[in-house]
Amino acid sequence: MNGAVNRPKLRLQGVTKAFVAPRTGHRTLALADVSLDIDQGEFVCIVGPSGCGKSTILNIVAGLDAPTAGIVEKDGAPIAGPGPDRGVMFQDYALYPWQTVQGNIGFGLNYGAPGKSMSQAERDARVAEFVKLVSLTGSESKYPHQLSGGMRQRVALARLLANGPDILLLDEPLGALDAQTRIILQAELLRIWGETAPREQRKTTVFITHDIEEAVFLADRVVVMSSHPGRVRDILTIDLPRPRDESIRADPRFGHFADEIWRLIRDQALQAIA
Ligand SMILES: Nc1ncnc2c1ncn2[C@@H]1O[C@H](COP(=O)(O)OP(=O)(O)OP(=O)(O)O)[C@@H](O)[C@H]1O
Ligand SMILES: [Mg+2]
Known part of the structure; x- marks a missing residue:
């Protein structure tokens, strides 16, 4: 088989990121040994408690920050900095x-x-x-x-x-919107992403959200992270049929996926508010 065909679009292997405060020397391990392969045209959502390193992953893939250790590749080549091939959008994208x-x-x-x-x-x-x-x-x-x-x-x-860009890196892009607009834009996003197009024509997308149902609605796979340090806790394959519309939310499998993700992050989410 041709290696290039099987190669993931994005590869994170053993990625660790430590931040050291310049004055106090205090070290925060934002990511510890994160490994994740993302294929061409995949829509991957990352969820997890606040501070688990979601934005740090996105910044590293965007080339805005470098890992302390580990490998970050796009199409088999190391990511060395930002580029127009990766489009980044933040919640408060001005x-x-x-x-x-x-x-x-x-x-x-x-x-x-x-x-x-x-x-x-x-x-x-x-x-x-x-x-x-x-x-x-x-x-x-x-x-x-x-x-x-x-x-x-x-x-x-x-x-x-x-x-x-051939890769979309979206950090809570719908977070500031009201619930109704948000639901409408989720469906819009899937259309724009190319839900009905073949995989090779879709944009490889990494989408960060706090909203579990949003993640299930959008994703091919949901990466659930845990914090302190930030690690990949589990990865769920959301094998709900596409194209998806509102009716998919009533599918019992939709509820099962959402419950499973909530079960995985519940304890840490509760700790974070306590
Ligand atoms: N530039 C930085 N300097 C120091 N510490 C940082 C820096 N950026 C992030 N951190 C720390 O790294 C950890 C992960 O932060 P990150 O912003 O990636 O989390 P997150 O999962 O995106 O959180 P949220 O859901 O609140 O957006 C946190 O403990 C954070 O305080
Ligand atoms: Mg963040």
């Missing part, structure tokens, strides 16, 4: 308030590497394509303050996708 929807979505194309080889007409066409993809047609000329929270997150997602 839009440029002085730019319109169009301006925000096209920002990376106009000012960053991905748009360099494109003519202005090509960039405009690409922006229009992504405005449509996130269902914001008609709102192109609005400014962020004129948009709802859900619309803003759609703009942020479109801006990310317009740069053509």
